Amino acid sequence: MAEKLIGQNYTPPDHVAKVTGRARYAEDFRAEGMLFTKLLLSPMPHARVRSIDTSAARAMPGVKAILTADDLPDLNGAERALTNEPLYAGEPILAVAAVDELTAAEAIERIQVDLEPLPFVTSPLDSLRPDGPNAHPGGNAWGAPAPGAQGPAAPAPRQTIKWTAEDFSRDEPAGRLPMGKALEEWSYGDLDAGFAAAALVLDETFVTQSTQHHPMETRSAMAYWQNGKLFIHASTQSVSQTRGNIARWVGIEPTDVMLIAEYCGGGFGSKGGGAVSSSIPALLSKKANAPVMMRITREEESYIGRGRTNLTGRARVGFAKDGRITALDLFIVQDTGAYGPLGDHRSAGLAASLIYQPPAMRWRAVNVITNTPPRSQQRSPGPMQANGIVEPVITKAAKQLGIDQVEIRRINSPEGKALFGPVLPNGQRNHVTGAFVKEALDRGAAVFNWEARKARAGQRQGSKVRGVGVTVGPHGAGSIGWDSIMTIRPDGKLYVQSGVGNLGTHSVIDLARVAAEVLDVPWEKVEVTWGDTGKHLPWTCPSVGSQTTHGMTRANMAGAEDAKRKLQELMALEMGGSPSDYAVGGERVYDRRNPGVGLSFAEAARRAIRRGGKFDGHELPEDINPMTRESATALAGLGLMGVARDTYPRDGATYGFVIGFAEVEVDVETGGVTLVDFVGVGDVGTVINPRSLVAQIKGGACLGIAHALFQKSVVEPRYGVSLGDRFHYSKPLTILDIPRSMHTEAVGLPDPETPVGAKGVGEPPVGAGYGAVMNAIADAVGVDVFRRAPVTADIILMSLENGRRMHEPLRAHV
């Protein structure tokens, strides 16, 4: 494509609203007679509600309605906003709507809930012990999803799995992850031969932590009903994909949901398809017959706001003398929290297979339910934890074999249409659309000045010692098959409908740059409509899994090509000849042989409306989603419509990669770690929006850096209550925790399997930051100092003082 817009910086049209405070997030809306709600949260990690006495609360003036789980639609056993059987401490049991928050809070205090405590467990390994408790009456683990299912696979039912005492006694005393029966497993290649051929075999256990997502904006929501329709202001990463979820949670038709979500104050996976809690103000509002505002506090966000799954992984890896991996045997125990099930453990296995390219690999896993706050996908769910589990092994092997850390990753890195994962039912292994990891590694090593920094690593200066680390962070980076709608209207402008959420990545707007590029419309004449399902949005991918830039650039290219074709066909009808006689450019459609003959877009729009049919959206393609059809039908007659589903071919699975390079300085007298420098280089396809691209790499890397250094959640095992609540205790990164400047860039090589060349970038940098910083710490103070994250000062100090690893080897939620 000739690029006037793609790859160029621009100012997103929402930026002035954001910087003047005019941008309105969910809690910024008001409605006449608005009530406030407060939640009653379970103080117990697992209990059953025997009875609820609300009489004293109802007698209070100002209390308007009380909502319990009995008022909620049944969701076939899936998590609901309120419960009669709390599965974690902090789970909402009921909600009160009152004239103000103080009254609502006081009403909560006057409600008596009689709870029957039930057995609970917060550690996945404890649940697997022979006499360990189950977190749920239905079992303590989720099995593999039913095979062959299309789309999001329905979870297999909960089941009970216990390991034997021997399973534990074999490995636990040595601090190694016990490996009892697995519930999921795949393998390829000859594992035994791989290990037999190895010059070095390492077997290491690593514990990755859970962290709350904690977006700056909590999942507050405000709702009211008008003419039988639900109007709801909520925070979501994906507008089009949230409408149906809210409808299901509330028990109404999707067409009766008017979701207004123009701005989202961050999600990181915790608001992928909205938040189930948003059904509380919706249903309370119906009950109270008044608008209801639900302000979620930061503390409540700690419980209901989702967290990352914590994985305990054991990696046995064989290496040839030259550092090439000969076999990888990976066992994962995932803590999937109270609900779920999450699939991070599966993504972790696939990612390990991809970035380390072992010729033989086995992956086994158990996905354990615990009475800890619910999880959801958090920015790089799975691949990031895989980096945490496997990277220490690679680092240790390189040291023992005397191989450079960049070199050992380079020779094992994927290239081109690299294979990964198990043999699929079609007899083939999956492959990626394209990988340029070696190019990115080389570029990063040069920019970071790897050799010079490596030379000064390990030398002690006073109490300080430096170390360097490198990690390849992978993540899936694109889906296909989504829809787009756009219209060229009689004012001569191009109007692009965007169903993407506005979560700060700018992909909500970036996709329109592609449409404008194809149709050669200047950016000033493009209007993007987003953030309100009442404004007729197309069926759009959820903005999770780094898929939006890939999926929606394709969809909008398809829609723009459709508009272009219709302009040409319109001209053939109006002026004679065949469509191919006409070209589109300069806001006109004109005769190729005689460019003076043509129509302006404004005039073409008028004629398209006059002709109707497919030209102005009165006839629609067969293959578009019903939501797109509904929206396009509403927009029909406004102008010349481009509407299409992305049917461009794609060979392989789309993955993006970011290589992280870190230098740290460790104070061996205090255990304190300072990040001295960080460089990130992406293999993430064609760059659409350069400033957003570097922002994504830096922001994602910073999330990984925080996970390496201090961010975590803590659950007290005896009472089952969360202790790492709020910002202060969960330790997110601050501006002082990173170097005063960071460099990131992309190699900019287009993905060969998508017409625009672009893939996602939001997630690959997380594992890159996580792994690179931990590897750098290991380089500075020793490869056996830690086997869990975050690598806090006490872990480093205690291990150095005692000359051996001192931290708790297997416990979760420390």
Place this chain on the structure above:
Amino acid sequence: MSLSRRNFIKGVIAGGAVASSTAYLFRGSLPLLGQGSAPGSVDRLITLVVNGQQRRVDVLRQETLAMTLRYKLGLTGTKLGCDRAECGACTVLVDDVPHYSCSVLTHTIRGRRITTIEGLAASDSELHPIQRAVVDEQGFQCAFCMPGFVMAAIGFLKTNPNPTREELAHGVSGNLCRCQDYDKILTALMRGAEYMRKVT
């Protein structure tokens, strides 16, 4: 075993663990009973100077400035990220000094000069230099933390108009961003400092 919620909480607290959910939910609500929210008591009607305008407003004794701004004066550009002085999203200027408005009681600042994000720009084409720089550098992502950062930076630059990156980073270190591209945020704010020096 039967256990009421309240007794369980007492047990947990006595046992040394923290049932922190309840600590917030029930904070101080009992003593507030009877105070009511109906207007009528004259001493609650106070005058604030917000963005250059005198605003008469009826406030509760325990009401925070953030709540007054957001729910009484319609100034929702000031965001609440934590309501507990941890994140800085609610930062406003009181007599040119950055304050966490979630942790300032409104009645303690009558007559003082309050500036919020809404009070910076005369119009969209006349943005404050810091706002202009944020737009020029595309300095934030989800931008929920943006108003707080901008106010903190403006307050800091009044004491140090020509800071190094290090100094300005310290100046806004009381503000959290969870998209956490702090590097670009700092670049945008440094650009803003440069714009401000040109203006004055």
